[in-house]
Amino acid sequence: MLHLTLRQLQVFESAARHLSLSRAAEELHLSQPGVSMQLKKLAEAVGHPLLEQTGKRINLTEQGQELVSTAREILGAVVRYEHSLVARRGLSGGSLRIVAITTASYFVPRLLGEFSKRHPGVKVFLRVTNREQVLSSLAAGLDDLYILGQPPEGLAVTAIPFLKNPLVVLAAPDHPLAGHKAIPVARLAEEPWLLREPGSGTRLAVERLFADRGFQLSPRMELGSNEAIKQAVLAGLGISVVSRHTLSLHAPGQFALLDAEGFPIPRQWYAVYPAGRQRSVVARTFLDFLLSDGTRL
Ligand code: PGA
Numbered sequence: 001m002l003h004l005t006l007r008q009l010q011v012f013e014s015a016a017r018h019l020s021l022s023r024a025a026e027e028l029h030l031s032q033p034g035v036s037m038q039l040k041k042l043a044e045a046v047g048h049p050l051l052e053q054t055g056k057r058i059n060l061t062e063q064g065q066e067l068v069s070t071a072r073e074i075l076g077a078v079v080r081y082e083h084s085l086v087a088r089r090g091l092s093g094g095s096l097r098i099v100a101i102t103t104a105s106y107f108v109p110r111l112l113g114e115f116s117k118r119h120p121g122v123k124v125f126l127r128v129t130n131r132e133q134v135l136s137s138l139a140a141g142l143d144d145l146y147i148l149g150q151p152p153e154g155l156a157v158t159a160i161p162f163l164k165n166p167l168v169v170l171a172a173p174d175h176p177l178a179g180h181k182a183i184p185v186a187r188l189a190e191e192p193w194l195l196r197e198p199g200s201g202t203r204l205a206v207e208r209l210f211a212d213r214g215f216q217l218s219p220r221m222e223l224g225s226n227e228a229i230k231q232a233v234l235a236g237l238g239i240s241v242v243s244r245h246t247l248s249l250h251a252p253g254q255f256a257l258l259d260a261e262g263f264p265i266p267r268q269w270y271a272v273y274p275a276g277r278q279r280s281v282v283a284r285t286f287l288d289f290l291l292s293d294g295t296r297l
Pocket of ligand 1: 102130199201202267
């Protein structure tokens, strides 16, 4: 039997995926000499060089290529085993820190509630804030997972879509456009608009849709929350766009959803974390839960 360790395989798999020792070191929170040492020991155990360096580039040798698929099978089996252990025993402790964008507060607490029932030992912390704040927390990277409606550009992140997030046009039930079909964007633009505060992801998506069609919305009113938007719509102050999730507790018919060109805007909810970040078992378990049960909400 070969004398190699799981850690060596993990280091090798990461180096092979990134074709870079420094990125493997970063991903696994090791020093670069630490990575080189593990790779050297692995090559000795296998009896062949696994990586070759040409100038600054690193490539896999033929033996390296063979080993990388075996390494992935072995590591995958260990991860699956770990997940099944967790599923059987439940997580006995640990914590989960989630930062969710404002609108996600309409469904994230329900998900966390279900997760906490399955894993009562886990302490859950949820912070709800708007897109700008979520992005700065993400840049600092101190939380386990960030939930938002559009992955950030310009930050190295892993973003996993897990749930549909249609954005709909909301009006009072007696609005003159209620019941009309395929209302042109130009007609919508003539209405008095109620928009979320600058920095809101919902607002960005609406402004982008209008800008793509050559219109600029000048809001009649800016409101800092979905609840305030809904109240203002009901008061007949104008129309707005909200995520369909914000309507989950309302009786059907309380609002009119206008049938307009380009709507609903087909968005998704994403679970995001900094790229290359090693996630805790709790965070991984929650992510698996999101992907299986989050989609059923
Ligand atoms: P918001 O973001 O709550 O800041 O509007 C929601 C989204 O990005 O879809």
